[in-house]
Amino acid sequence: MLSSSVFLLLTACSQSSPPAASDPYANGASYSWAYTAPAGRLSALSLTPGENNLYFEPILAARNGWGPIEIDRSNGEQAPGDGRPLTLNGKTYARGFGTHAGSELRYSLRGTGAVCTRFTADIGVDDEVGNRGSVVFQVYLDGVKAYDSGTITGASATRQVNLDIRNRQELRLVVTDAGNGKSSDHADWAVPKVFCERPASGRLDTTFGSSGRADVGGSDAVLEPGGAVLISDTAGGDFVLKRLAADGTVRQVTTDFGGPDAAYAIARQPDGKVVVVGQSGNNFAAARYNPDLTLDTGFGTGGKVITDLGSLGLEAAYAVAVQGDGRIVAAGTTVQPVPEGTPSSNDLAVVRYNANGTLDSTFGTGGVVVQRFDPPSDYSVDEARAVAVQPDGRIVIAGKADASGGGRSRLLMRLNANGAPDTTFAGSGLIRGDIYSIFNDVALEPDGDIVVVGYEGRYFGNGVVQRYGPGGALQDETQLQFTADLFGNQNVLSDVLVQPDGKILVGGAAYTPPANGGTGLNEYAFARLNSSLSLDTSFGTGGKVLTGLGVALLPSGGEETPLGALLRQSDGKIVVVATQSARYWP
Secondary structure: OHHHHHHHHHHHOOOOOOOOOOOOOHHHOOEOEEEEOOOOOOOOOOOOOEEEEHHHOOOOEEEEOEOOOEEOEOOOOOOOOOOOEEEEOOEEEOOEEEEEOOEEEEEEOOOOOOEEEEEEEEEEEOHHHOOOOEEEEEEEEOOEEEEEEEEEEOOOOOEEEEEEOOOOOEEEEEEEOOOOOOOOOEEEEEEEEEEEEOOOOOOEOOOOOEOOEEOOOOOEEEEOOOOOEEEEEEEOOEEEEEEEOOOOOEEEEEEOOOOOEEEEEEEEOOOOOEEEEEEEOOEEEEEEEOOOOOEOOOOOEOOEEEEOOOOOOOOEEEEEEEOOOOOEEEEEEEEOOOOOOOOOOEEEEEEEEOOOOOEOOOOOEOOEEEEOOOOOOOOOEEEEEEEEEOOOOOEEEEEEEOOOOOOOEEEEEEEOOOOOEOOOOOOOOEEEEEEOEEEEEEEEOOOOOEEEEEEEEOOOEEEEEEEEOOOOOEEEEEEEOOOOOOOOOEEEEEEEEEOOOOOEEEEEEEEOOHHHOOOOOEEEEEEEEOOOOOEOOOOOEOOEEEEEEEOOEOOOOHHHOEOOEEEEOOOOOEEEEOOOEEEEOO
């Protein structure tokens, strides 16, 4: 709490006693004081809906013109705790700050539980100096002066500050000496309060980034404890890993496999290390990073692994998951050699690595499983787009398998821990959907049910959500449209996560062509569903949110597979990562 922690700091920063004199300011005496919160203590306000007294909130920085700023007392003299009860024109205040001209108090308005709407305070020169003193009170919001009291003296009436602070991120309370010297300039901020409200569910959280958005995006993302976002991306033909810290700062590192390289998916290990997968040339590629974003030299060669599956063409890992025992599962596609006269096709590929980056020989054939779902005479493109590992070690794969004769067909399959098809799932280990459909992501529910999301449609498409039981039986399904059901409109789901309360967040892309009144651009959109898969109409607009964030697409997937991520913080706030990032209230 501010009152105790800052008081100790005030004591530590106090000055020695001045020489005895009838005028404490004689001979140019000065006892200025300053404080800056140590690294790691720059926290957001612990705001709740209603009124919040700044007495209880952390100070980022402070300075004072004569001794330390006093808490719940007047400035007094240069020693800590030597003030009197805060008093303005005969009224005593239990809460507030006693300062001296040349002072400043700085707060973050990045509240953790609500958004700031208004700041209020009673201000004036404390009665302890009588009619002496002349000061100016100022309030700065995001570095811009939003309030100026003009000159106030010890003879002035108490003033009230009542200031709109919506969509602001920093509050600074400043007192100057009114230009005539600092003698007797004892200035009180009495009952300083920040009023807050809880925004509607699905509303943009303007305390994130710049007014709710950050100009940082990528192909996939995970959250770290403390609110940082780790984002995989590609730039200049290399892997890029970015950390968007809770304070908005960005750090990034680049990894060159010899490429051209592309990063598509990321997973975080329990020890804080992260694995990023994608492709280097026409091979699977994976890199593991330490929490400080340096390459983990205990993985592969210098933190990097390239796996050649013998492909004759495209070979890429589009998804990754970390098992409880530390082994790593990467899934994607490969083009395998075929007999002469047989069309070359893409086959679904799953690779499992040991924790040190070597292939796990207990999985499939030498650590690799390759699946083709149609006869060799048929051209097909079979790809894994998502992977999840069940608590029992079985592996769930979602993606697509081209239907015989052409047309995309959504695919859901489960492998045993050794890579063999799990025939207890849907009788064969495999579920294939209708043509012109795809699954892009998969999530596991606590009861063992499997939720998958994707797309279906030919000339215009709808997002699709399906729930399967542990044995592969279809239990529930729904279609989702972010934009109107008009020719040319596309609604694609690429992300899914299950909340602790059983509700389900799904996200993807919405496209409306100019002919239908749209922008002609893909934008990220998401929705919250009840556990029954019906829209949660208490969220956003009818359960849905259009973010306005642009969406990049998987190079081999076209409009059917948007890149990005949908994440949920421990406080329930929702982070969207597309070509930019944004955060929303739960």
